[in-house]
Amino acid sequence: MAKRSLLTRRDFIKAAGIGAVTMGVAPTIFLPRQAHGASKELKILVWSHFVPRFDKEWYDGYVQKWGQANGVKVTVDHINLAEIPSRTAAEISAGQGHDLIEWIAPPSQFEPSVLDLGDVVKDAERRYGKQHPLCRASSYNPNTKKFYSFCPGWTIDPGCYRKSLWEKAGKGNGPETWEDLITYGGKIKRDQGIQLGIGLSQELDSNMAARGLLWSFDTSIQDKKENVVLNNPKTIEAVGYMARLFKEAMVPEVFAWTAVSNNQALIAGRASYILNSISAYRSAQQQVPEIAKDIFFTPALKGPRGTRFNSEHVIYCYVVPKYSKNVDSAKKFLLDLVGNYDQAMHKSELYNSPAFFHTPIPSGDRGYPAVKGAKKLIDLHNAWFSDDPFALPGEAKGKLAVLKDAEKWSANLGYPGPANPAEGEVFATFVLPNMMANAARGMAPGMAVEQATLLTRTIFAKWRKKGLVGGKV
Amino acid sequence: MSAPSVSEPAAVAARGGILDRESALAKMMIAPAILYIVAMIGVPFVLAVLYSLSDATTGDPSLKFVGLRNFAAALADPVFRLSLWNTVFFTLASQCIVVLLSRLLATALLKNFRGKWLVRFLIMLPWTAPISLGTIGWLWMLDSIFSPIDWVLRYVGLLGVPGALLGAGTNLYYLGVPGLAISSIILVDVWRILPLATVIQLAGLSSIPKDLMEAAEVDGATPWRRTLMITIPLTLPITSIAFLFGVVFTFTDLVVVYVLTRGGPVHMTQVLSSWTFFKGIEGGDLAQGAAISLFMFPVLAAVAILILRMARRTEVV
Numbered sequence: 001m002a003k004r005s006l007l008t009r010r011d012f013i014k015a016a017g018i019g020a021v022t023m024g025v026a027p028t029i030f031l032p033r034q035a036h037g038a039s040k041e042l043k044i045l046v047w048s049h050f051v052p053r054f055d056k057e058w059y060d061g062y063v064q065k066w067g068q069a070n071g072v073k074v075t076v077d078h079i080n081l082a083e084i085p086s087r088t089a090a091e092i093s094a095g096q097g098h099d100l101i102e103w104i105a106p107p108s109q110f111e112p113s114v115l116d117l118g119d120v121v122k123d124a125e126r127r128y129g130k131q132h133p134l135c136r137a138s139s140y141n142p143n144t145k146k147f148y149s150f151c152p153g154w155t156i157d158p159g160c161y162r163k164s165l166w167e168k169a170g171k172g173n174g175p176e177t178w179e180d181l182i183t184y185g186g187k188i189k190r191d192q193g194i195q196l197g198i199g200l201s202q203e204l205d206s207n208m209a210a211r212g213l214l215w216s217f218d219t220s221i222q223d224k225k226e227n228v229v230l231n232n233p234k235t236i237e238a239v240g241y242m243a244r245l246f247k248e249a250m251v252p253e254v255f256a257w258t259a260v261s262n263n264q265a266l267i268a269g270r271a272s273y274i275l276n277s278i279s280a281y282r283s284a285q286q287q288v289p290e291i292a293k294d295i296f297f298t299p300a301l302k303g304p305r306g307t308r309f310n311s312e313h314v315i316y317c318y319v320v321p322k323y324s325k326n327v328d329s330a331k332k333f334l335l336d337l338v339g340n341y342d343q344a345m346h347k348s349e350l351y352n353s354p355a356f357f358h359t360p361i362p363s364g365d366r367g368y369p370a371v372k373g374a375k376k377l378i379d380l381h382n383a384w385f386s387d388d389p390f391a392l393p394g395e396a397k398g399k400l401a402v403l404k405d406a407e408k409w410s411a412n413l414g415y416p417g418p419a420n421p422a423e424g425e426v427f428a429t430f431v432l433p434n435m436m437a438n439a440a441r442g443m444a445p446g447m448a449v450e451q452a453t454l455l456t457r458t459i460f461a462k463w464r465k466k467g468l469v470g471g472k473v
Numbered sequence: 474m475s476a477p478s479v480s481e482p483a484a485v486a487a488r489g490g491i492l493d494r495e496s497a498l499a500k501m502m503i504a505p506a507i508l509y510i511v512a513m514i515g516v517p518f519v520l521a522v523l524y525s526l527s528d529a530t531t532g533d534p535s536l537k538f539v540g541l542r543n544f545a546a547a548l549a550d551p552v553f554r555l556s557l558w559n560t561v562f563f564t565l566a567s568q569c570i571v572v573l574l575s576r577l578l579a580t581a582l583l584k585n586f587r588g589k590w591l592v593r594f595l596i597m598l599p600w601t602a603p604i605s606l607g608t609i610g611w612l613w614m615l616d617s618i619f620s621p622i623d624w625v626l627r628y629v630g631l632l633g634v635p636g637a638l639l640g641a642g643t644n645l646y647y648l649g650v651p652g653l654a655i656s657s658i659i660l661v662d663v664w665r666i667l668p669l670a671t672v673i674q675l676a677g678l679s680s681i682p683k684d685l686m687e688a689a690e691v692d693g694a695t696p697w698r699r700t701l702m703i704t705i706p707l708t709l710p711i712t713s714i715a716f717l718f719g720v721v722f723t724f725t726d727l728v729v730v731y732v733l734t735r736g737g738p739v740h741m742t743q744v745l746s747s748w749t750f751f752k753g754i755e756g757g758d759l760a761q762g763a764a765i766s767l768f769m770f771p772v773l774a775a776v777a778i779l780i781l782r783m784a785r786r787t788e789v790v
Contacts (some may be wrong), residue, residue: 086754089531109757110532201649202737252643253617254650254739261617270618419528421757428755429552434739441739451551458546462758466528 022056040072045091045098046131047081050279051348058347066336072329085428092321099324100333103149104410105427106138106419111148111468118147124338129358134412138315138419143226143470149317152338152356153345153352156406157208157313159298160266160280161273161395162291162356165194175273178216186248189271197251197271200242200437202430206257207274208311210432215411216303216309219428219458222417226471228460231453237304239436239445246440255353255437267291275417277313278400280443282349286390293395299402300409309411316352342380343367350400353431357381357407371405417470422456422463431455484558504598524763531757543764552740553765556748560724560769563744565654567662568719572712574663575670579678582671600668608732611661615647615733622647648734661729666722670715677711678704710786717780724772745769 044063049055060076066217067074079087083103091097092113099109107114117139125131135151161174169191171184185196199206214220217238223229246254249272253261263280265271274280284292300310320330337344341354342361346368357378371383385400414423426432435452439445463469491497525543547553578596582589599607614622623644626632632639639645647653647790681704689699705712727746730736736743736751745765753762 085531085757086750089754089759092532093534107532109530112530112533113553114532126525200738202735202740252646252649254649255655256617256646258732258735265618268618421532425752425756425758428757429643429751430737434737437737437739438723455550455552458550461758462546466530 012319020317040070040326041065042072042100042326042333043098044073044076044100044102044333045079045084045087046073046076046102047084047104048078049348049351050277051351052082053280054344054348054351058343062340062343064401065319065335066333072326072333074333079128088319092323095322095323099320099326099330101319101321103115103319104314104316106315106414106424107149107178107317107319108141108419108468109421109424110319110321111141111144111146111421114148115324115327116146116148116322117150117318117320117331117334118145120150120334121147124150124335124356127335127468128338128356128360130356132355132357132407134312134407134410134415135315135355137412137414137417138312139317140418141420141468142418143468150334151317151355152334153316153317153341153355154312155276155277155351155409156403156410157212157275157310157377158403158406159273159275159301159310160278160295161298162194162266162269162271162294163296164294165192165272168192174296174298175301176298177306178213178245181273181301182241182245182248185245185272189249194270194272195251195253196245197257197262197265197274197293198245198250198254199261200246200250200254200433200440201257201261202258202433203257205262205276206254206433206436207427207430208313210242210436211411211413211415212275212310213242213436214304214432215415216301216308217241218303218305218307220416221423221432222414222460222471224416225424226414226417226420226460226469227473228453228457228471231449235449236445239439239448242436244443245441250440255441266295275310277351278349279351280401282390285390289392292392296396297402299406308319308409309415310409312410312412314351315412316355337436342377344375346389347381350384350388353381353406420463420469422460422467425459425463426456429455429459431459489683521763525767527760529759529763531759534759539760543760543765544767546761547764547768551646552743554746555740556736556745556765557768559655559742560746562742563662563742564720564723565657567666567723568716569671570659570663571666571719572716575667575674575715578667578671581674583678596671597668599664604665604726604728605732608661608729611657611664612648612732613656617644617646617649620644620647620724625739638725649738651738654734654738654742657733658729661733662723662726665726665729666719669722670719673711673715673718674708677708677715680711681707710783713743713783714780717776717783720776721773721780724776725769740761 043097046059049059055078063074063076077098084101084103088101088103088107088110091101092110121131131151132154136152139149139151140147159175163172163174165188166172166174166184169181169184175181175184181196189195193201193377197368198209214235219229219236219238221228221230262271262274262276263283266274266280267284269291278297281292281295284295300308318334320327324330338356338359339362341352341356341359344352344364345354354377357376359377361374361376361380369389371380374380374383382404385404386398388400391399393399413419413427431452435448438448438451457473460469460471464471485685491501523536526538526540528539529536531776582593614620623632626639626645627643631637632645633641633643634643645653668705671729685703686699689703694702724745730742730744730747731750734742745768749762752765753759
């Protein structure tokens with residue numbers, strides 16, 4: 001008689017089937033009861049902040065405390081900034097996911113799938129005063145009259161220069177105009193062998209630098225009414241300038257620029273000037289203090305007619321997808337976040353600036369040394385930028401003072417018009433940095449502008465058809 | 474009247490129903506794999522076709538059909554045309570190099586020598602590491618400031634001094650100069666696919682009957698003639714499979730370009746998969762992104778059919 005096996009095929013299939021069914025059904029039996037038993041919930045998706053202690057020492061803890069105080073079970077997920085667009089698209093497409101999603105660029109293309117947060121803005125302005133115009137322009141669509149996101153803060157994008165190098169070149173206080181970059185930056189490259197670092201690549205910082213240059217040359221992609229106005233003599237002048245700047249003061253590394261390249265170049269002592277937030281300087285303070293002590297700041301550089309603008313470096317925009325079942329909690333969270341933005345400013349080591357400068361500072365221990373006489377965020381902003389609480393011992397005083405009036409020379413994506421999906425796609429497909437790079441690589445500036453305009457017009461026409469962008473041309 | 478006698482297995486089959494019927498059981502066992510393929514490949518493919526015929530965006534994925542407008546727009550876009558050319562060029566250039574190098578490596582690995590296991594291990598290493606991790610490693614190798622390759626070149630005097638062979642500049646800017654950036658992408662594509670191709674080639678070479686080679690040797694065939702008349706014809710089907718697998722992997726790859734250059738400088742290394750991502754996800758134009766990605770389909774379908782035919786021929790061999 002054949003020996004009977006311990007487990008027949010039939011037994012195996014039955015066992016596997018029962019196991020699979022059990023695994024599949026069990027959660028539906030048990031988990032809903034637990035979920036129903038819990039109180040309100042709020043799921044938040046945010047980027048991993050450039051300043052690591054911001055998340056670890058403040059945001060995550062603040063969120064949990066807020067949840068306890070408001071009877072809400074809060075979950076925070078941090079992701080790399082590069083993953084935000086694809087993750088948001090996936091959640092919107094699936095119709096489920098986080099209740100609040102934080103973007104660091106205007107998420108205008110998601111307008112049809114997110115809630116109008118106009119009531120939150122109204123409430124915030126009633127409590128905390130006017131929202132900064134660049135924050136409003138980064139979250140409001142004037143064509144549909146909808147706040148597709150809520151912006152509680154932003155980041156300044158100053159110029160950072162190495163004082164010792166500029167002193168030797170005869171311009172100790174750093175550049176004041178774009179032309180200074182060619183005159184003195186070129187001299188530094190020739191005499192001291194250190195180049196400038198302004199990206200001409202397919203990435204974020206290059207995009208911002210190109211916009212800042214255009215604005216300072218009194219031109220832009222679109223006008224106030226969202227008509228494409230890129231192809232004009234001032235743009236050609238700006239593009240021609242960039243070609244000269246590359247030739248005189250830069251090297252081909254700027255064509256391979258990444259989001260961290262300017263930080264790395266500055267810290268490695270291989271850049272005399274970069275356009276970046278203060279994060280490069282903060283990194284240098286920790287990694288190479290001697291370089292950090294030599295880093296100083298400039299506001300936006302003046303163009304040929306005296307105009308000066310830089311792009312905001314980061315704009316914090318929260319969206320509430322339409323699928324969210326926790327809208328009230330999400331809105332309350334946003335309002336309370338504005339009310340506690342003093343801590344966001346301090347724990348980000350002044351990387352974050354507020355959208356509501358006139359928010360009163362809450363009383364009590366705020367987790368940082370109290371600033372005498374400070375009643376509103378604007379007072380903290382001025383005091384901290386005048387006397388940096390994170391300066392290294394022996395570092396020059398008042399290095400960040402030039403950032404105090406940054407709101408006057410900072411502009412939103414889309415300036416002088418609002419941010420919109422067309423501007424977003426022009427940004428995402430690197431039209432402007434490539435326009436600059438083409439000229440730097442030898443193309444006639446007029447031709448480079450013409451090519452860029454063709455791409456831009458196609459993009460604008462497409463989004464205009466969807467009713468999300470104004471203008472006619 | 475007595476009941477008809479039934480043999481024991483037949484009785485068990487009759488009792489057991491579906492679990493003991495071979496044909497039904499086979500279908501049941503293969504069903505999860507088919508379901509998986511339908512869910513993970515079939516549904517996204519159909520969705521991509523639907524999106525490409527609509528005006529869907531990431532913020533509004535509802536489908537309003539616009540016919541072939543997205544395909545026409547893609548064809549009119551100079552960046553798309555460059556991406557299409559780059560995709561074909563990078564794929565063919567890298568896979569030709571891969572076939573050549575993998576044959577050399579496989580031939581070497583057939584021989585017995587000291588440290589063979591270490592060589593095999595090193596060859597397989599790129600295949601075992603996640604592509605993104607390996608590519609980030611290359612990003613540092615090719616960095617504009619910290620490249621160790623440049624450091625070595627400077628150290629041996631080939632770079633960074635007046636009159637040096639590679640120039641007086643401190644760096645070569647591999648990812649910032651179009652020619653070097655294109656070469657870098659091809660290099661990393663080769664590095665990535667080479668292990669797989671080597672293993673496939675090794676299997677092909679091992680399967681050649683030894684008596685055939687010995688007979689040729691006895692008949693006085695030179696090594697070169699043996700290679701031309703025996704090795705290449707007999708391993709052609711499996712070499713073709715290695716080539717076609719490499720084509721599929723490289724043609725559809727996003728990671729290498731995304732990590733190394735993001736398509737730059739000035740779209741000179743842009744490929745279809747990266748342009749799909751920038752246009753469709755980052756730019757928000759889901760429909761246009763879907764249309765761009767579907768341009769890969771005819772090539773991939775043709776390659777898949779070829780692979781299946783080759784595989785059948787290999788079975789005959």
